[in-house]
Amino acid sequence: MQLDRFDYQILQALQKDARMPHQKLSQIIPLSSSQIGRRIQQLEEAGVISAYRAELQPEAMGLGVLAFMNVCLERHGEKAIKDFIQGIDAIPEILEAHAVTGDADYALRVVAADLPSLSRFVMHKLLAMDCVRSVKSSVALEQVKRFSGLPNPAH
């Protein structure tokens, strides 16, 4: 699907506020509200917009600690990798996981209630998986830039 600059404007706006009505969008973007609605529907069908989500403040949910973890596996066979992925899928504290280049095999984004919880998490959940060789953690001290949407690459 080829996106034009109106599509990008719509996407930028919906990334900031998914509840913005089509009529308000049509005041910012030189398109009728019908057209806005039609575009959004196409963007949804094409998978450009994959979901609408409520963004929560972790602190308000009692999740005071955010950490990034670099994991190395013990072995790199099909089986070990499948086990690892199944393992992390089942752990809700792991928000996302990526296979990465560099020293580690996987990069994890993890939340926990506090540092003791995080420690327990590493010891009893991560290192308890026998496919995991090592874990190196970085705890977030302060978020200095907050996610507010993907950039428009046409710059």
Added chain:
Amino acid sequence: MQLDRFDYQILQALQKDARMPHQKLSQIIPLSSSQIGRRIQQLEEAGVISAYRAELQPEAMGLGVLAFMNVCLERHGEKAIKDFIQGIDAIPEILEAHAVTGDADYALRVVAADLPSLSRFVMHKLLAMDCVRSVKSSVALEQVKRFSGLPNPAH
């Protein structure tokens, strides 16, 4: 604000689908739709729900590369830190940034159209800041677990 298990259920549902109507929520959660609406409003006012956002697929927007970067600063004075934060705020490819414990000073989440773009980004934008000493990048090869909401800590 103290959250009960109904609040958590509402939050879990809205993290997965922010467009779910109150009436449909009331079929899952044993609360009337009026009550659901009232709870949501309180959660918004308390800042537990901080935004409703459209989630986009980076690939569909022409952003094929995701990378994690560990940045060390040259100096650690007030001025250098302020300059750095202002710098990263102005760079849209940097999705978020955290001050972290460990070897690096800051952890960055970065997107780019492709590897050449990412390389240009590091050379001409990150290392061009004179407060930056070093940058160590990990490129995401494959996302093995996708973010789908914060966990319920009451487990």
Added chain:
DNA sequence: GGTGAAACACGCCGATG
């Protein structure tokens, strides 16, 4: 917790280039 009015989304249709 239920009910009403207002706002909203979305499909239909004629008009236009």
Added chain:
DNA sequence: CATCGGCGTGTTTCACC
């Protein structure tokens, strides 16, 4: 023929009772 803007209907939200 594809695309656009306006209208009407069903749905959702929100304030009041």
